[in-house]
Amino acid sequence: MSVVGPDDGRFEGGDDVLAGEYVLGVLDAEVRRAVEIRIARDPVFAKLVAAWQERLEPLDAAYEPVAPPRALYTRIEQRLFPDEKRARPGLWHSLTLWRGLAFASLLVTIGLLAATVGFRPGGGDTLTAELTAENSAFDLVAHYDAASGSIEIVPAAFGAPERQSLELWLIENEGAAPLSLGVIPPTGRGAIVVQDDVRALMAEGAILALSLEPEGGSPTGAPTGPVVASGAARRP
Amino acid sequence: MADEEIDKLLARVALKDRKAFSALYAKSGAKLFGITLRILGERGEAEEALQEIFVKVWRRADRFSSGRASGLSWLSAIARNHAIDRIRARRAVSVDLDEAYHLSDPAHDPEELAVLGGEGRRIAKCMEELEPARAEAVVKAYVEGLSYDELAARYDVPLNTMRTWLRRSLMKLKECLER
Numbered sequence: 001m002s003v004v005g006p007d008d009g010r011f012e013g014g015d016d017v018l019a020g021e022y023v024l025g026v027l028d029a030e031v032r033r034a035v036e037i038r039i040a041r042d043p044v045f046a047k048l049v050a051a052w053q054e055r056l057e058p059l060d061a062a063y064e065p066v067a068p069p070r071a072l073y074t075r076i077e078q079r080l081f082p083d084e085k086r087a088r089p090g091l092w093h094s095l096t097l098w099r100g101l102a103f104a105s106l107l108v109t110i111g112l113l114a115a116t117v118g119f120r121p122g123g124g125d126t127l128t129a130e131l132t133a134e135n136s137a138f139d140l141v142a143h144y145d146a147a148s149g150s151i152e153i154v155p156a157a158f159g160a161p162e163r164q165s166l167e168l169w170l171i172e173n174e175g176a177a178p179l180s181l182g183v184i185p186p187t188g189r190g191a192i193v194v195q196d197d198v199r200a201l202m203a204e205g206a207i208l209a210l211s212l213e214p215e216g217g218s219p220t221g222a223p224t225g226p227v228v229a230s231g232a233a234r235r236p
Numbered sequence: 237m238a239d240e241e242i243d244k245l246l247a248r249v250a251l252k253d254r255k256a257f258s259a260l261y262a263k264s265g266a267k268l269f270g271i272t273l274r275i276l277g278e279r280g281e282a283e284e285a286l287q288e289i290f291v292k293v294w295r296r297a298d299r300f301s302s303g304r305a306s307g308l309s310w311l312s313a314i315a316r317n318h319a320i321d322r323i324r325a326r327r328a329v330s331v332d333l334d335e336a337y338h339l340s341d342p343a344h345d346p347e348e349l350a351v352l353g354g355e356g357r358r359i360a361k362c363m364e365e366l367e368p369a370r371a372e373a374v375v376k377a378y379v380e381g382l383s384y385d386e387l388a389a390r391y392d393v394p395l396n397t398m399r400t401w402l403r404r405s406l407m408k409l410k411e412c413l414e415r
């Protein structure tokens with residue numbers, strides 16, 4: 001067992017050597033934990049680790065790829081999305097938005113959010129999504145109306161930090177750049193009309209995502225801030 | 237190159253795009269499985285580790301910034317770290333068994349560095365400046381995830397000698413790579 005102390009020569013080379021040993025992988029479990037805590041708390045030390053990572057990474061070439069069993073991906077999905085149901089009758093004909101997804105925690109300026117979203121089919125051609133986030137400033141309901149192609153936003157609680165906007169994005173498919181659907185009005189109430197040519201892109205696999213952007217929306221045309229909520233469109 | 241594709245997929249996974257996640261698995265799963273299998277040495281455990289790694293990737297993709305390392309390097313680092321953590325935890329309970337298992341491996345594997353190309357040629361060149369046994373210990377430590385204890389046993393040197401070897405080797409490598 002290795003011991004962190006002056007006797008073992010740890011201080012010859014100091015932090016830089018420790019960072020190198022961590023990346024090399026030779027440390028025991030206890031010291032690895034201590035080093036990981038240090039990486040999280042000490043940016044200067046984290047840079048030393050990143051530099052060693054970069055130096056030693058060419059050695060990754062020694063790993064021969066081995067095809068994992070086919071069923072493994074299904075098991076990963078089951079771990080990540082355990083409550084997912086395969087079909088839901090009575091939904092609007094071509095797609096369901098914001099399928100019952102559990103969102104991962106997302107770091108937003110105001111703190112760590114654990115966001116979840118649930119939805120239920122409304123009357124006729126509408127779809128309702130409730131976006132809630134524990135301990136967060138965001139709590140809103142979105143109605144998607146198929147006839148008008150608009151997404152109406154109703155705030156339950158809406159306290160976006162000043163000078164910031166929430167922007168809704170559509171990601172058509174793999175490899176496609178996020179396409180802005182518009183900025184949610186600063187009051188949190190209002191509608192985003194999905195343009196005719198964009199409606200055609202709302203097909204299975206498309207992603208809707210809500211990101212936190214500078215006031216008025218992303219200056220670059222691509223998401224720049226943290227994603228507050230997102231979900232994949234799937235056929236029922 | 238496929239690497240850039242992985243960067244793009246990671247950016248989409250950060251937005252919780254499941255289609256991109258599935259494509260990322262298709263592109264990188266075999267490489268990451270190669271890593272877990274090599275370090276853990278046992279198929280069932282390597283499969284379990286691979287699942288945990290992809291769960292982490294789904295949750296942490298937003299921490300990847302394409303500016304620094306390539307997406308594949310980032311994924312490989314997650315896989316290596318996870319596999320090493322697993323094997324350290326396992327060996328804490330069954331050191332004897334595992335050492336016996338590892339000692340039965342061929343101790344010498346000079347082919348390891350031969351696969352290096354591109355950026356890897358630089359590190360291969362710098363490895364040549366080290367004593368062969370020490371260079372080999374560095375590569376084995378990295379690729380197989382061996383601990384100081386295991387390396388000391390395998391090379392039949394005292395633990396502190398192995399520490400000194402590897403620490404000095406690391407600093408020499410760094411000095412050479414920065415030349």
